[in-house]
Amino acid sequence: MTARANRIATLTDAAIELIADGGMRALTHRAVDGRAGMPPGTTSAYLRTRQALIEAVVGRLAERDRADLAAYDLPAGPPPPTPAPRLDSGDLDALAAGVAEVLDRWLSTGRSRSLARYACLLEAVHRPELRGILQHGTGLRVQARDLLTRAGATDPDRQGDQFVAFVDGLLFDRLAGAGALSAPQPGTAASRADLGAAVRTLLRALTGS
Incomplete structure (x- = not known):
């Protein structure tokens, strides 16, 4: 990673923490400078506009998400160009467990x-000009379609999109919805087991195995 890339990573990591603490209204160039411990004007020198700052944040989020997926042996890039082996029930068990680890x-x-x-x-x-950030989620759908094709799903394109939507909804429910009130404490074995059971139930419904 170049010095410029390292600096932008530091700034965007600080921006992520600001947004998490105070929402989008907390995101200003000056606030990012302060959170990152950088001199005033540093963020605007690298990311001049608010749109550029938000786009950089989204890119950093996607980068760190891909690293998490790879750490748990989940697909983090485009599917292989040649047909991959078919997935059996044991493979789907492992997939559900890996997804649960990442969600937790x-x-x-x-x-x-x-x-x-x-x-x-x-x-x-x-803000329509920011809709391009949604493209960062398309890679997960491509991967899900490929996995469900290999698992024998009857309509893998549609069901792959449904799988991603379900997992995203499960995450949101546990993060900010009513599920946060009753689900096991995140970061525990009970949380991972509960998440894994939910994901495995869906995979079984989509693939029959």
Whole structure:
């Protein structure tokens, strides 16, 4: 990573924490400078406009999400160009467990990133010029379609999109919805087991195995 890339990563990580703590209204260039411990004007020198700052934040969120997926042996890039092996029931068990590990991480040590991610998405609803940030989620849908194809789903394109929507909804419910009131404490084995059971139930419904 270049010196410039390192500096932008530091600034965007600070911006993520600001958004998580105070929402999008807390995000200013001056506030990012302060949170990052940088001299005034540093953020605007690298990311001149608010739109550029938000886009950089979303890019950083996507980068760190991909790293988490890879850490738990989940697909983090485009599907292979050649057909991959078919997934059996044991593979789906492992997939559900891996997804549960990542979700639990995003609810515990990665909670700030999850809050910032949803805040950015809501900002894009009201600002059409930011809708491009939604493209960062398309890669997950491509991966899900490929996985469900390999698992024998009858309509993998549609069901892959449904799978991603379900997982995203599960995360949101545990993060900010009523699920946060009754679900096991994030960061515990009970949380991971509960999340894994939910994901595995859906995979079984979509694939029959």
